[in-house]
Amino acid sequence: MIQKEIDIVIVGGGPAGLSAAISAKRNGIDNILIIERNENLGGILNQCIHEGFGVEIFKENLTGPEYMQRFIDEVEKLGIPYMLNSMVIDINSDKELTVCCRDDLYKIKAKSIILSMGCRERTRGQICIPGTRPSGIYTAGTAQNLINLRNYMVGKRIVILGSGDVGLIMARRFTLEGAKVLAVVEILPYSSGLPRNMAQCLDDFGIPLFLRHTIVNTHGNRRLEAVTIAEVDENLKPIKGTEKKIECDTLLLSVGLIPENELSKNSGVIIDETTGGAIVDENLETSVRGIFACGNVLHVHDIVDFVTLEAEKAGISASRFVKNKLERYEMIKVNPGVGIRYVLPHFISTKRDVKFFLRVMKPGRNKMILIKDENRIIKRIPKLRVNPAEMIRFELKKNEIKGVKELWIEMENVN
Amino acid sequence: MKREFDILIIGGGVVGCAIARELSKYRVNALLVEKECDVAMGISGRNSGVVHAGFYMKPGSLKAELNIKGHRMMPKLCEELDVPYQRVGKLVVAKNEQEVECLYKLKEAGDENGTKNLRIIDKEEIKKLEPNVEGIKALHSPTSAILDPFIFTIALAENALRNGIRILLDTEVLGIEENGSFTVKTTKGEFKSDFVVNSAGLFSDRISEMVGISKYKIYPCRGEYHILDKNKRDLINGMIYPVPPREFGGLGVHLTPTTDDNIFIGPSAEYIGEVDNVANTAEIMERLFKEAKELLPKISKRDLIRSFAGIRPKLIKANSKEPGDFVIEESPDVRGFINLIGIESPGLTAAPAIAEKVVEIIKKKMKLKINQKFKPKRKAPVRFSKLSDREKSELIRKNPNYGEIVCRCETVTKQEIIDALKNPLGARSIYGVRKRSKATCGRCQGGFCIPKIVKIMEELFQPPIDDITLKGEGSQLFIGKTKDLRR
CATH class of the missing domain: 3.50.50.60 (FAD/NAD(P)-binding domain)
Structure with missing residues (x-):
């Protein structure tokens, strides 16, 4: 050793x-x-x-x-x-x-x-996709590795579950390689990828996007032969009678990191x-x-x-x-409030200017990010558009948060 | 290759491999054929991996007798064959007074069968043994154990091979002709044999029919499972079972730790049409999780890493009043044809005892001379993750391939992948690597390591692209190289 x-x-x-x-x-x-x-x-x-x-x-x-x-x-x-x-x-x-x-x-x-x-990458096991377990089911990043670094073509008729960025990029990559991307299937009513990737990877190549849909079955015992997709209700549960079978040899999963x-x-x-x-x-x-x-x-x-x-x-x-020069100030807590999925950092000192990262819960237009302490609104940041796929960054100056005991970040509609 | 044998075994499941290994103690010409690319590809690898202590079986049945015998043989056998085996014990937990009654019935059956040290314990003792489990009373079976059913089957096959039994993978039986001896037609040509042992599991009724015995019918009964991340292993100490449901479908959805520190949730019991439909279904996946959460509130869906299913080869129909028994016999109508039918649970536990019984049957018909060169021991390849830091360091210094981690989730090194790929049986699929080394079994499910395993396959064998498969012929990983579709 x-x-x-x-x-x-x-x-x-x-x-x-x-x-x-x-x-x-x-x-x-x-x-x-x-x-x-x-x-x-x-x-x-x-x-x-x-x-x-x-x-x-x-x-x-x-x-x-x-x-x-x-x-x-x-x-x-x-x-x-x-x-x-x-x-x-x-x-x-x-x-x-x-x-x-x-x-x-x-x-x-x-x-x-x-x-x-x-x-x-999140796998099939974690999202409990029913069906058989043949070859031909890859996470998007693994397929990207095999194609781009190892020159292996993993399939020619492709269905992609999830509209995360890696999946969108791979939809384009497969198309450029001569494979057919039959569908991108997204359970949410909106894409989870960046708008620019939606435009450049799907729209430009005419690849159909099925929003509010998911995969409810995989077929084939050896190599994938087909998947069944279905529409989902507002609780994201598949709706009976909306099933549609798509013949394909590959299912790509882009369902989160x-x-x-x-x-x-x-x-x-x-x-x-x-x-x-x-x-x-x-x-x-x-x-x-x-x-x-x-x-x-x-x-x-x-x-x-x-x-x-x-x-x-x-x-x-x-x-x-x-170098023993990291100041040890007392820290206050920063909490995600209404409409905010998370905000980083979790704790701040209020002694310095701080840059924050946050993600919202849902896409929307004409929103206002509110920064509050127990008693008052410290700051309002208007946002014409928000999207869970896009991180929002903002900065608070130390004089704006001086003496604050706890922070809440919320999102509000603008009329 | 040689085409004439004394004994031909059909099926490389745990039973067929146990028979092969038992036969290798004698000087016989025996061949085992398996239609898949590896052993343990059917029900032998799709179960809870439990060494049952014998209290579930009806007293006086063949199942009870061979279960108890197999359970007694297992510790020594697993030691000889270097197979992961842990005597973790089992609790059958009653949630109400009505179920408590069932516990006493189980104990009574166990005592009669010869299960050792069964005790009914109360709420306090349940909490002591299993702090995260709720129940009013439980049957405690300290001698119930778990083993790795893949490695067990592989080890039996490897040891049989080493002691002189031939094993052919990717060899499917297409037909059998009987004319004094047997001519077995397979996808790898014809073989002649004096005896045929039908240990074809789910396909045993079809094989039996090939020699004109059509009185058996297999009713496939599917059991689905979830696998929990190993970071949840500490939630239970041993196996947690409910009181078995009334129908003889299965033992009820239970929690079983594995020798790799995962926990299995399952299995369900559902009669289905096809013997090879190992698909998972949405309703049962949901129900399994719900039932497991009732037993263990501290789990969440995030902890699931994979689901799978296995199929029980049952000899009884749905809603039968009787549990059904193993059929192990030389056919009275076709001499030299030994049928093993309906070998479902406790088949894994009973396998070594079944093997002895089959060899006894053969011995009555054929003189078997002891194989003086028989070597009972088999050494498993190193499992790096199980070693101490000092041992790891020493190993890496001897062989740098142990210093290269290929599977990050299960800490599997390059040398272990090489060992798995160069296995004595010649099985080379991703599943083959998975079963032997445990690479791809973790929480990323091979996302990071499959490209690396493929690279090692290339380094070792330069395989044609069609030979790189998930689980044998037809399960190719790739359709070609990039740019092929553009040509």
Whole structure:
């Protein structure tokens, strides 16, 4: 066994991990280690060969690998150490990591840890799709990996369940490869993907979208032969008599992403049931002192540029923690109110300006985001359109929240 | 290859493989044929994985006798074959006074059958044994156990193979001619044999019919299950069963821990038309979860990672008053043809005892010489996740493939995938890897590791694209390479 002591260990070398590492290094910490389980840095963006990345940060429209390469180059230039093909198999509450790699098992004692493991896809098992279990049922990201990184074509007649972004991107990818995407089936009355992906991936290729529908059966014992779709009622239960069988060889699932926090839980980090990620304060520090979280392991983002920005913040906080310069203010709670699914961070000090991320429950027009304390409305932010697929960011200045004891964020209609 | 055998076994389920292994203690020319790409592809791999202690079976039945015998044989057998086996014990929980009566009946049957240490316990003791379970009284069976039914079947087959039994996968029996001996026509050609053992499970009535015995009919009875994430394993200590329903469909929806620390919820019991319809249904999936939640309020739908179904090969129709028994006999009409029909629960537990019984039948007809070279032991490949840190480190230093984690959810290393792919039986599907190594069994259900497993398959065998399958012929993962559809 190899023992090591590291100031900041970064778990995961994707967009969040690399940005956090660069920021920690620039803030004066040299003893950093990035641990990446795959054979390359870059994480999931390596398989996202479509464009649409970097518009916020670089004002350029890049592909996933192009976007990541800028960060990989920076990591190399700054000489930040990283381990590839290396998997953290445990983190304990003393911030000791157990890492498995081809040389040996490492025990790494960290002063600070940045969690940036990303997320995994929700599977068929979790949403209880009835039917047989043949080959040809893939989550969208797995299909994306097989097609884009391994050049395997997984099917030619495709039905996609869920209108999440990965599913939409894959609908276009399959079409470009010569496969036929027969339907995208979405249980909700609206898409769960970004509007631009709806337009560019479905509308531009004439791919039909069935809203308020779901898959109620899969057919075929060996390879998928067909799926049955049905309309759902307002409780999302299938309506009898609306079933329709679609012959296909592939069912792609794009039914949500789940932050991968199994390691975080081992270390004692407390998880928010709604986001599936850690509960954090304005420094992105979790319930375990010195452990920070950022990127999709904290909450699933819509746009990678925001992951990068969030991770920079985690890098700064971790470096301040290591230098014993992270201020310990008393924190107040931030609560999601009516119409708001979640808001991050969960706790703030009111001593600094804070940037918030939130997601709404439902799409809508002419809305107002209200920021309240116990007695009054602190701020109103008008929104012409809101969409659960799109994160909303806003900032509160310290003078706006001075003396506040607790915050509520709500959404209100504008007449 | 050789085409003439003393004994030909049809079916690579747990019973067929147990018979093969039992026969390998003797110097015989025996062949086992299995129509699927691997062993344990039918009911043997689609059940609760329970080693029953014998109190459910009607006293005096063959089921009771072989259950008790199999239960006694199991600890030593699992040790010899290096099969995960845990004596976790079982509670049959009564929720009202009427059900309490049933507990006493079960205990009485168990005592008569020879089940050891059965006790009726009260509410307080239930809470002590199982703090998360509600009930007014329970039958406690401390000797009830669980095992890994896939690994058990695989281990029996591997050990039989090592001791000289031939095993052919992907070999379906198409017809049998009887003319003094048997000519068995299969998808891999014809084989001659003096004895034929019909351990074809759900298809045993059809095989029987091939030699003109048409008095048996299998009534398929489907049981659906959910699998809970292993992070819920601590909610129970042992198995939690309800009082069995009146109809002889099954034992009632129960909670069974697995040797991989998941919990099974199920099975339902529903008579269906086809023997191969292992689909899950919306109504039963919903009902299973609801019933499990009544037993264990602390679970949520988020904790479900997969659902599956198995089919009981029943010899009795729906709503029968009698439970039905195993048929294990040399056919009085067709000499040398040994029928095993209706081998449902407790077939897994009874398998080693059934195997002994079949060999006894053969012994009466044919002189079996002891195989002096018989090696009873089989060593399982390493399970990295079960080792201590020190052992892990030592292993990686010896072989770096142990340092590369392929399946992140179950912590399965590259070397374990290689071991699974290079298994002695030559089974190479994703299911084959799953059963042996447990890769893809976790909460991401193979989303991350299937591409990696395919890559390892390529490194080892350079398989043609059509040979990369989920579970054998017809279940190809890919239709070709990218750009193929554009050509």
